[in-house]
Amino acid sequence: MSAPSLTKSKDKATRDSFGEAIRDLASEFPKIVVLDADLSVSTKSVLFAKAFPDRFFQMGIAESNMVGTAAGLSFTGLIPFCCSFGAFVAGRYETIRVSVGYSKANVKIVGTHSGLGIGDDGYTQMGLEDINVMRGLPGMIVLNPSDDATTKAAVRFATTHVGPVYLRLTRQKLPSLHQTSDFKCGRGIVLQEGKEIALIGTGSTVNECLKASKILGNVNPWIVDIHTIKPIDRALIKTLARSCKLIVTTEDHNVVGGLGTAVSEVLAEEGWNGKLVRLGVQDTYGESGDPEALYDKYGFSAQKIAEKVMSVSVSL
Amino acid sequence: MRSRAAITLTMLDSKLPQRLPHEKLKEIATRCRVDILEMLEKAGSGHPGGSLSAIDIIVTLFFHEMRSNPSEPMWEDRDRFILSKGHGVPALYAVLAEREIIPKSELSTLRRINSRIQGHPDRVLLPIVEASTGSLGQGISIAQGIALGLKLQKKDSKVFCLMGDGETQEGQVWETALSAPKYKLNNLIVFIDHNNGQIDGHVDEVMDLRPLADKWSAFKWAVQEINGHDFSQIIGALEKARQETERPSLIVAKTVKGKGVSFMENSISWHGVAPNKEQLEQALLDLSGGYKS
Numbered sequence: 001m002s003a004p005s006l007t008k009s010k011d012k013a014t015r016d017s018f019g020e021a022i023r024d025l026a027s028e029f030p031k032i033v034v035l036d037a038d039l040s041v042s043t044k045s046v047l048f049a050k051a052f053p054d055r056f057f058q059m060g061i062a063e064s065n066m067v068g069t070a071a072g073l074s075f076t077g078l079i080p081f082c083c084s085f086g087a088f089v090a091g092r093y094e095t096i097r098v099s100v101g102y103s104k105a106n107v108k109i110v111g112t113h114s115g116l117g118i119g120d121d122g123y124t125q126m127g128l129e130d131i132n133v134m135r136g137l138p139g140m141i142v143l144n145p146s147d148d149a150t151t152k153a154a155v156r157f158a159t160t161h162v163g164p165v166y167l168r169l170t171r172q173k174l175p176s177l178h179q180t181s182d183f184k185c186g187r188g189i190v191l192q193e194g195k196e197i198a199l200i201g202t203g204s205t206v207n208e209c210l211k212a213s214k215i216l217g218n219v220n221p222w223i224v225d226i227h228t229i230k231p232i233d234r235a236l237i238k239t240l241a242r243s244c245k246l247i248v249t250t251e252d253h254n255v256v257g258g259l260g261t262a263v264s265e266v267l268a269e270e271g272w273n274g275k276l277v278r279l280g281v282q283d284t285y286g287e288s289g290d291p292e293a294l295y296d297k298y299g300f301s302a303q304k305i306a307e308k309v310m311s312v313s314v315s316l
Numbered sequence: 317m318r319s320r321a322a323i324t325l326t327m328l329d330s331k332l333p334q335r336l337p338h339e340k341l342k343e344i345a346t347r348c349r350v351d352i353l354e355m356l357e358k359a360g361s362g363h364p365g366g367s368l369s370a371i372d373i374i375v376t377l378f379f380h381e382m383r384s385n386p387s388e389p390m391w392e393d394r395d396r397f398i399l400s401k402g403h404g405v406p407a408l409y410a411v412l413a414e415r416e417i418i419p420k421s422e423l424s425t426l427r428r429i430n431s432r433i434q435g436h437p438d439r440v441l442l443p444i445v446e447a448s449t450g451s452l453g454q455g456i457s458i459a460q461g462i463a464l465g466l467k468l469q470k471k472d473s474k475v476f477c478l479m480g481d482g483e484t485q486e487g488q489v490w491e492t493a494l495s496a497p498k499y500k501l502n503n504l505i506v507f508i509d510h511n512n513g514q515i516d517g518h519v520d521e522v523m524d525l526r527p528l529a530d531k532w533s534a535f536k537w538a539v540q541e542i543n544g545h546d547f548s549q550i551i552g553a554l555e556k557a558r559q560e561t562e563r564p565s566l567i568v569a570k571t572v573k574g575k576g577v578s579f580m581e582n583s584i585s586w587h588g589v590a591p592n593k594e595q596l597e598q599a600l601l602d603l604s605g606g607y608k609s
Contacts, residue, residue: 033468057464057499065457065491072461075439075446076469080461095488098451099458104440 010148011173014203015112017151018169019044022081023051029159035070035082037063042171043083043112064092067109071099074106079159086111086127086168093133100164101137108158109134112169114144115252116281116298117204119172122288127168128281132257134166135230141185142230144168144259146206147176150227153183161185170204172291177206177225188233191223197309198222198240198247202229202259205250205280208295211302216309232262241272245316248309250300251280277312279305331385331393334378338547345375346603348410349576351423353599355406356590359427362435365586367407369511369544369571370478374399374411376550377476386416389444395473396462398447400455401480401509402436403588408445409433417444453486455479456506460496463504463564474558477506482514485523490535496564497536504564505557506537509544511573513584529568537566544569578602 026032026048035057040046049056059066063084070080082089089111090096100107114127134142143158143165145151151169158165182189191206192213199209199221206225213223222240226233240247247267249260260278267276279300287294295301299308336344348371356362377397378384385391399408406426413420418433425431432441436450446462449455459477466473483489496504510528512519519525533539538560542549550569557565573587574580577599591599 033465055468059495060491062491062494064453064488065460065495068454068457068488068492069461069464069495072447072458072463073465075458075462076465076471078465078468094451095454095457098448099454102438102440103448 010176012148013171013173014145014148014151014169015042015044015171017148018110018155018167019047021152021155023047025156025159026052026055029079031077031079032159033057033073033078033080035059035066035080037061037066037084037088039084042085043110045081045083063088064095067092067095067107068099070107071103071105079106079108081108081110083110083112085113085125086130087113087125090127090130090133097137101140104139105164106162108165108167110167110169113171114168114203116286116294117170117172117252117291119291119294120288123286126286128254128286129257130166130168131229131253131259135257135262137164139163140230141165141228142168143185143228144203145183145227146201146203146225147174147178149176149178149180150183153180154227157183157185168203172204174204175207177210183227186228186231186233188236189225189227190236191225192221194220194222195243196245197313198224198244199305199309200224200226200247200249200259200263202226202251204252205300208300208302208305209250212305212309215302215306219309221309226259229259229262232266234266237263237266238270241267241270241274245274246277246309246313247274248277248279248305250305252295252300253280254283255280256283275312275316277308279308330387331383331391333381333383336379341375341379341547344379344414345372348375348407348414349603350600351410351413352406353577353591353596355409355423355426357593357596358424359590361427361590362406363403363588364580364591365513365573365583366401366404366480366509366511368575368577368580369573370401370404370509371407371410372545372547373478373507373509373550373569374407376547376554378411378415380551381554382476383473384415384417389417393471393473396446396459396475398449398455398459398462398475398477399437399445400449400459400477401452401483402450402455404480404509405437408437412444418442452480452483453488456489456492459506460492460501460504463501464499467501467503474503474505477504479506479508480514481508481510481512481519481525481528482522484508484525493532493535493537500562501564502560502562505554505567506565507567507569509571510568511571513573513582513587515587517584532566536563538563539566539568541568541570544571545575576603576607578607
């Protein structure tokens with residue numbers, strides 16, 4: 001078994017898709033403003049900053065103040081996007097909890113550099129618990145798109161949706177998987193219909209699921225992209241539950257509180273009696289390394305996903 | 317000198333700054349002190365000390381300084397007031413009732429289930445409080461964001477914010493201290509209610525802030541130090557703040573925790589405890605008898 005490459009010349013990091021999208025939406029939506037905390041070159045908000053300097057606010061290395069200021073900006077009718085690495089911005093949880101969540105502020109929080117996928121910089125720079133904490137806030141929409149088209153659609157959605165949104169993005173390039181029109185908030189995307197087995201990915205792991213399916217040959221699993229972690233697509237998960245004995249969730253995030261948890265909640269409430277496997281970071285911290293090697297070591301590379309499906313499905 | 321007709325017009329337009337004279341402000345503040353104590357006694361919990369230290373400043377803002385509109389509270393061109401020290405909110409509710417923005421009868425619902433007047437301000441339930449505060453250190457960032465958003469949209473409304481002195485121990489406060497001068501927010505005027513008391517003791521002992529005014533000066537704010545119970549000093553400071561062309565203003569208002577009630581004044585133990593019926597009666601006697609602190 002070997003992993004066929006699905007990478008193409010159109011591969012793009014979702015942070016780049018975000019930077020382009022926010023710049024391109026700025027004329028259509030004059031109320032968009034963008035804040036960054038000294039990472040605009042990395043989050044790609046710099047594309048907006050260069051094109052619309054009067055609507056860009058450099059807040060320095062001070063994320064709490066950035067989030068609070070964004071809340072205040074939103075109270076004057078503006079649509080602020082505040083950007084940093086997911087680890088840093090979600091780490092300012094108490095400010096997000098009160099100034100944004102409880103306040104129903106129309107603030108869009110953009111967290112790039114999600115997961116082990118950033119590679120060499122190591123754990124302190126990796127957003128590995130951000131989905132968990134953001135998911136815990138009532139009214140917070142949590143988006144984790146898997147490619148260029150759905151990221152751009154997600155940015156447009158965040159702009160027009162009134163209320164707080166967390167948008168989680170990658171540093172590493174991802175292949176093009178979807179059309180822009182495929183994205184609907186709260187509705188997962190079925191990339192492949194199958195039977196008995198489902199592979200659910202989010203963000204960077206959707207492509208791993210596709211590659212795993214190729215490795216698995218004629219197993220023919222469902223392949224599903226859950227780009228909206230909250231609100232989770234209950235209807236789609238129920239459909240998978242009716243069809244499957246084995247559901248595997250995959251995420252570049254701690255399995256505690258992430259996609260796997262969100263899916264397990266639905267399955268348990270629906271009384272499903274199949275087997276759920278949650279692949280992702282197994283309640284540990286991350287480390288430096290080559291992203292592909294890290295995905296392998298932590299058990300959610302395409303190869304590892306395929307191996308897990310093989311080993312679990314024989315005992316079903 | 318303004319003509320009599322002009323003065324009459326000003327008085328008729330309830331949206332303009334009320335510019336009430338000192339004696340009127342003092343009367344209103346005394347009534348608000350009564351309301352604060354009565355609502356806390358009824359609620360059985362809450363924060364009298366910091367409500368009573370802040371009340372004279374908030375009364376001056378709503379009855380002398382700010383544009384506000386009781387018939388349309390969320391009027392777009394209103395000046396904004398953000399109570400960053402959210403635990404002092406009985407003072408704000410009392411003033412909103414006096415200004416006829418909320419009905420006085422509603423004060424008795426403080427801290428009760430299904431009430432708009434929560435134990436700490438909730439902007440979703442009661443939008444005129446502008447910001448949901450109580451987790452200290454956040455209100456000033458929000459006030460800054462509002463000031464920035466108003467400027468960006470060429471609005472001339474001003475943003476007033478009131479922090480506790482202990483609150484400025486929060487790191488987020490100093491992040492805003494750095495950023496507001498960068499963005500030249502002369503429409504942002506922040507008070508520190510400097511009563512030198514916090515839950516665990518005197519501010520000087522819990523975490524010394526001195527020299528407080530010098531710190532804000534070093535962060536490039538237009539700093540003033542006043543007596544926060546002297547209406548002419550509060551008004552004078554606001555007049556000076558209005559003349560700033562670039563710098564945000566920071567007014568250190570020296571206050572007395574529990575001001576106006578003999579047994580509460582400068583007593584840390586009255587930070588977060590409501591008076592019982594007997595204590596309320598004694599307090600009301602102090603207020604009606606013009607107790608001199």
